[in-house]
């Protein structure tokens with residue numbers, strides 16, 4: 001198994017673990033290069049993650065994973081979503097800031 005595919009397998013396992021913890025049914029998980037965002041989700045339970053996430057530290061991966069999974073409960077970034085983020089990740093806003101910094105560096 002290559003390093004890249006091992007990284008993907010581990011990442012998917014992490015997504016599954018969070019999905020179980022949050023009691024959310026995930027239809028499919030794919031990891032591929034994405035433009036301008038870390039991840040996306042669709043209402044039918046499909047999740048897409050940017051493969052650049054595989055290189056990031058685990059707590060930033062968790063931020064993106066939980067962020068997307070919680071959109072199955074709350075479609076926007078309103079009060080409900082924020083409260084859930086806080087409950088599962090604590091001070092998530094610092095991860096959000098770290099990720100946008102990484103994104104702006106890689107796009108320049």
Ligand SMILES: [Zn+2]
Nearest residue numbers: 067071076077
């Ligand atoms: Zn979002």
